[in-house]
Amino acid sequence: MRRPLIHRSPIPGLGISAGITLTLLSLVVLLPIGALLLNGALAGPDRLWTEVNTPRIWASLWLSFRLSFLAAAFNLVFGVALAWVLGRYRFPGRRLIDAAVDLPFALPTAVAGIALTALYAPNGAFGALARDLGFKIAYTQTGIFIALIFVGLPFVVRTVQPVIDEIEREVEEASATLGATRLHTIRHVILPMLAPAALTGFALALARAVGEYGSVIFIAGNLPMQTEIAPLLIVIKLEEFNYEGATAIGIAMLVISFVMLFVINGVQVWSRRRIGYV
Amino acid sequence: MHIEIDEISKSFGTTAALTPVSLAIPSGALVALLGPSGSGKTTLLRILGGLEFPTSGRVIFDGVDATGLSVQDRRAGFVFQSYALFRHMTVFDNIAYGLNARPRASRPTRAEISRRVTKLLELIQLPDIGARYPSQLSGGQRQRVALARALAIEPRMLLLDEPFGALDAKVRKELRQGLRDIHDTTGLTTVFVTHDQDEAMELADLVVVMSGSTTGGKIEQIGKPQDIRAKPATPFVKEFISACDFV
Amino acid sequence: MSEITPTTFRPASEDSPAFRIALTVTVLAVLVLLLFAPLIAVFYEALRKGWVEAVTSLAEPEALAAIRLTLTVAAIAVPLNAIFGVAAAWFITKYDFRGKAFLITLIDLPFSVSPVAVGLCVVLTFGANTWIGASLVEAGYPIVFALPGIVLATMIVTFPFVARELIPVMIEQGRAEEEAALTLGASGWRTFLTVTLPNIRWALLYGVLLCNARAMGEFGAVAVVSGKIRGQTATMPITIEMLYNEYMSVAAFALAAVLAFLAFLTLGLKTFLEIRHADALAASRRH
Numbered sequence: 001m002r003r004p005l006i007h008r009s010p011i012p013g014l015g016i017s018a019g020i021t022l023t024l025l026s027l028v029v030l031l032p033i034g035a036l037l038l039n040g041a042l043a044g045p046d047r048l049w050t051e052v053n054t055p056r057i058w059a060s061l062w063l064s065f066r067l068s069f070l071a072a073a074f075n076l077v078f079g080v081a082l083a084w085v086l087g088r089y090r091f092p093g094r095r096l097i098d099a100a101v102d103l104p105f106a107l108p109t110a111v112a113g114i115a116l117t118a119l120y121a122p123n124g125a126f127g128a129l130a131r132d133l134g135f136k137i138a139y140t141q142t143g144i145f146i147a148l149i150f151v152g153l154p155f156v157v158r159t160v161q162p163v164i165d166e167i168e169r170e171v172e173e174a175s176a177t178l179g180a181t182r183l184h185t186i187r188h189v190i191l192p193m194l195a196p197a198a199l200t201g202f203a204l205a206l207a208r209a210v211g212e213y214g215s216v217i218f219i220a221g222n223l224p225m226q227t228e229i230a231p232l233l234i235v236i237k238l239e240e241f242n243y244e245g246a247t248a249i250g251i252a253m254l255v256i257s258f259v260m261l262f263v264i265n266g267v268q269v270w271s272r273r274r275i276g277y278v
Numbered sequence: 279m280h281i282e283i284d285e286i287s288k289s290f291g292t293t294a295a296l297t298p299v300s301l302a303i304p305s306g307a308l309v310a311l312l313g314p315s316g317s318g319k320t321t322l323l324r325i326l327g328g329l330e331f332p333t334s335g336r337v338i339f340d341g342v343d344a345t346g347l348s349v350q351d352r353r354a355g356f357v358f359q360s361y362a363l364f365r366h367m368t369v370f371d372n373i374a375y376g377l378n379a380r381p382r383a384s385r386p387t388r389a390e391i392s393r394r395v396t397k398l399l400e401l402i403q404l405p406d407i408g409a410r411y412p413s414q415l416s417g418g419q420r421q422r423v424a425l426a427r428a429l430a431i432e433p434r435m436l437l438l439d440e441p442f443g444a445l446d447a448k449v450r451k452e453l454r455q456g457l458r459d460i461h462d463t464t465g466l467t468t469v470f471v472t473h474d475q476d477e478a479m480e481l482a483d484l485v486v487v488m489s490g491s492t493t494g495g496k497i498e499q500i501g502k503p504q505d506i507r508a509k510p511a512t513p514f515v516k517e518f519i520s521a522c523d524f525v
Numbered sequence: 526m527s528e529i530t531p532t533t534f535r536p537a538s539e540d541s542p543a544f545r546i547a548l549t550v551t552v553l554a555v556l557v558l559l560l561f562a563p564l565i566a567v568f569y570e571a572l573r574k575g576w577v578e579a580v581t582s583l584a585e586p587e588a589l590a591a592i593r594l595t596l597t598v599a600a601i602a603v604p605l606n607a608i609f610g611v612a613a614a615w616f617i618t619k620y621d622f623r624g625k626a627f628l629i630t631l632i633d634l635p636f637s638v639s640p641v642a643v644g645l646c647v648v649l650t651f652g653a654n655t656w657i658g659a660s661l662v663e664a665g666y667p668i669v670f671a672l673p674g675i676v677l678a679t680m681i682v683t684f685p686f687v688a689r690e691l692i693p694v695m696i697e698q699g700r701a702e703e704e705a706a707l708t709l710g711a712s713g714w715r716t717f718l719t720v721t722l723p724n725i726r727w728a729l730l731y732g733v734l735l736c737n738a739r740a741m742g743e744f745g746a747v748a749v750v751s752g753k754i755r756g757q758t759a760t761m762p763i764t765i766e767m768l769y770n771e772y773m774s775v776a777a778f779a780l781a782a783v784l785a786f787l788a789f790l791t792l793g794l795k796t797f798l799e800i801r802h803a804d805a806l807a808a809s810r811r812h
Contacts, residue, residue: 012713020612032646108742176537178376211639214744331534
């Protein structure tokens with residue numbers, strides 16, 4: 001027998017809750033995203049391909065994904081280290097730092113953008129230091145990298161923290177009684193246990209970084225072929241009233257985001273099946 | 279290996295866990311540390327395994343002071359109450375863990391590790407589960423895997439914390455005999471912690487009855503099971519043993 | 526074999542002091558460079574020419590209009606998303622139906638779309654070049670380059686926040702309490718107000734807090750739809766950008782400092798909720 005679409009329930013409110021949910025979801029999310037896809041369909045795949053297939057757009061997509069990947073990789077390592085420090089060590093100010101980890105979530109991206117630029121520009125506090133050492137941070141790809149690290153910083157920490165809290169001390173003790181040094185235990189027992197959660201955080205940070213705009217454009221320099229990120233090109237196309245061009249880039253980014261969502265789910269299902277937890 | 283516990287005491291901050299206790303365990307014996315919770319029996323076991331450091335006193339293995347010996351160098355096969363299996367590793371990798379963790383110079387070859395793990399899986403009578411993950415095993419199987427993992431490092435002694443605590447009554451009975459058999463096969467000095475007097479009396483050569491109080495756990499009586507049953511040394515032992523008879 | 530004295534004995538589940546110190550120092554150094562320094566920079570740049578200059582710049586009509594607009598947008602978008610979040614969480618957790626997982630994925634969708642792409646979607650739906658947009662402009666209700674477009678873009682970007690906080694909490698609480706209230710004769714609304722709402726209020730507040738922080742700070746999506754008309758469609762973040770690009774550094778950072786202060790407030794309240802009402806939030810924190 002086929003499952004009914006919806007099971008009967010004694011709890012009232014089905015009509016109103018389903019109504020509000022589906023109406024708002026349709027108006028706010030599905031209609032606009034549908035419009036993007038519809039525009040893409042109307043233009044046709046050939047037209048979209050012609051729009052995307054320019055060196056400048058490929059360069060920006062490649063830049064966005066490469067730097068987002070590198071920043072997420074940095075956050076993967078750093079996030080696990082920070083989660084470990086916050087979860088296992090006791091030092092004054094720990095709670096404050098734990099709270100501050102969410103700052104990139106709470107601080108508007110434009111504020112982060114101008115603040116990072118002020119610091120890392122050649123006349124800024126850290127930028128001047130770098131200039132004296134002979135390199136440049138703001139208005140280069142390094143600057144974009146730093147901004148992307150900033151926006152993705154909390155993800156890995158927040159996915160890994162609960163897993164660290166759940167590791168039984170006995171597992172680490174067991175490793176030691178079997179003769180393993182502490183480093184061996186960290187490498188072969190603790191890190192593999194954190195890996196699924198850390199990868200989830202990595203994927204979230206990556207997805208966030210790829211779409212990031214506000215914190216990057218100030219520090220990026222925005223030179224075509226060099227420091228121009230993909231979201232900025234959408235803005236530029238729109239300013240030129242090139243809706244097809246903007247649609248093409250928008251769809252390309254959307255597709256890539258879906259693939260990443262798919263991968264996130266895949267990692268979770270895989271780890272749950274294999275190890276019985278996430 | 280002969281184990282001697284010489285006036286060991288332990289306190290955690292201001293809380294006393296063990297008043298000075300002394301105990302000699304003959305080589306090859308199967309010893310039960312029996313007592314209610316709070317009697318310090320697990321603390322004593324963890325001190326033997328090098329997981330806790332005594333506040334005072336010494337641990338002597340075969341006449342050599344081992345109090346300061348690190349947990350890694352102690353080579354005590356330790357089976358935890360929760361088994362503490364590595365859940366991201368297969369049963370095979372769990373058992374091979376201690377051998378793989380050795381420094382390169384003393385690490386057996388891959389073939390040798392494989393041979394030893396296979397032999398241990400046969401010893402615990404689960405020859406076919408090497409490729410499984412701990413989450414795919416029953417409670418009894420997990421306990422035996424934990425035992426095999428502890429045996430893989432060729433330990434000098436076997437220490438087990440409530441080895442049957444997490445199992446149901448039927449499996450518990452089966453595994454008691456399993457532990458006895460493994461002890462008899464390997465001849466290892468074996469110490470296990472339990473709060474179940476039946477378990478202690480049935481399995482152990484020597485039973486150490488412990489009691490707890492605000493000044494810390496202490497040893498009430500050391501003796502063969504039948505002697506403790508016949509002649510309880512203190513009112514506590516008498517009461518503890520008769521109370522358990524009704525369970 | 527070296528002797529271990531009680532002072533050098535280290536429990537098997539603890540790292541060596543050298544490792545601990547090295548890791549802590551490294552991690553804190555990165556946090557200072559990437560997290561704390563930018564924050565200090567905001568206030569430093571804002572107050573570079575003194576309090577008076579900073580406060581005066583905030584009293585400019587342009588800045589005041591931006592503050593007013595941002596507050597207006599948040600005041601519309603956040604309650605709407607809160608209503609949506611409660612309705613969606615109720616729908617998802619109180620009934621069994623097919624396609625539930627797909628529905629949750631759709632609700633989470635905006636989190637994985639670039640804010641700029643969100644803005645683009647709004648323009649492609651309601652822009653003057655579309656038939657919906659053109660007819661609405663005709664009727665005198667422009668969406669894009671006007672308040673409704675900014676509200677819509679903000680709503681999309683912050684859409685999942687409240688629902689995401691509530692769903693795990695309500696799953697954990699189950700349906701028994703509501704069913705009990707109903708058997709005792711309470712109406713549906715009464716059950717919601719007296720049984721459900723008290724159970725989820727802290728999680729709701731938590732979600733609203735995060736939603737609000739993002740709503741007030743949203744930049745990418747708003748930048749695309751606002752048209753950046755001074756004093757009319759420029760929100761605080763957009764005004765910050767315009768001032769910054771015009772080298773009016775103090776004014777830009779003064780406005781940024783207001784938003785940074787708001788971020789502090791959000792984090793403080795959030796941390797307070799996490800400590801004080803850990804139980805009520807437990808389900809969602811475990812994710």
